[in-house]
Amino acid sequence: MASKSNIQCEIRLYKPTDKDAVVSLFRFGVMEHIYPAFFMAMSNPDHVGVTLSISMAGYVLGGSSYFTALLAGGAWAGLVYYCCYEIYDSYLRECLHTDMGDVPGHFLDRPDSCFWVAETEVRGRPKVVGMVAVVMRREEKERDDSANGAFDGRDGSYAEVIRTIVSFPQRRHGLGTCLAQTALAFCRERGFDRVILETSSAQTAALALYRKLGFERTFTHANTHMHRWVAKLARVTVLRMEIAL
Known part of the structure; x- marks a missing residue:
């Protein structure tokens, strides 16, 4: 109707x-x-702590390099985004x-x-x-x-x-x-x-x-x-x- x-x-x-x-x-x-799932995940206190820790590890291992710190943190964020993408993409398929x-x-x-x-x-x-x-x-x-x-x-x-x-x-x-x-x-x-x-x-x-x-x-x-x-x-x-x- x-x-x-x-x-x-x-x-x-x-x-x-x-x-x-x-x-x-x-x-x-x-x-x-x-994107909403990704931003919600990255703003979670646990993920914030992991991001900071990984960035700090990159900074130290890179010889006090801010670029390495950003690269390490970006790699972690990329992994989280990939997980968000795969959840919805697999559901779609x-x-x-x-x-x-x-x-x-x-x-x-x-x-x-x-x-x-x-x-x-x-x-x-x-x-x-x-x-x-x-x-x-x-x-x-x-x-x-x-x-x-x-x-x-x-x-x-x-x-x-x-x-x-x-x-x-x-x-x-x-x-x-x-x-x-x-x-x-x-x-x-x-x-x-x-x-x-x-x-x-x-x-x-x-x-x-x-x-x-x-x-x-x-x-x-x-x-x-x-x-x-x-x-x-x-x-x-x-x-x-x-x-x-």
Whole structure:
């Protein structure tokens, strides 16, 4: 069902002709978090201390050379940046090879999943400026029956909001809120009693939006697509948030 945002954007179902625009927007929306993640990592007190220590070591080993000190500190900063880049780049590549490579098959062909785009007119031509998706998940919860020792499995279904992205020029106009509300309305129609989502610690604007909508953080982890030491150096964490409907 199409809806209107307060910046005259139409939110509608994804069409196959949207593929190139959606992939381009998704690529930008993921990779733009590299620099915020890098600056957050380098401003962490632990990393500040490491940077100063490495720079001092370079200064001493280089014979009191400020150039060597800067070079050593720069090498450390470069390593941290590389880790931040790899986390988001690996996530992008993984998504493009899975659900984002076949949006109709992963979302529209499934009754409890969906994918929307926000479209507006730019210079007289329609342009995709936002997107959001919902996918149904199922978790198996097992309960130990102490009376007879039997094992009882209970199927728990919930909805997950993913791929929420708004193009930079269209931000701060309520489009992100409109997309999220579209997804939540779909979840209510499908009878889900809870909705979860995951976002990274570098996405501060997204975190503020989700809290405003009523999502609460339930879990934080550092399990990314990269090795654990990469996430540790980048200091990127994944926040799981949930809302009851």
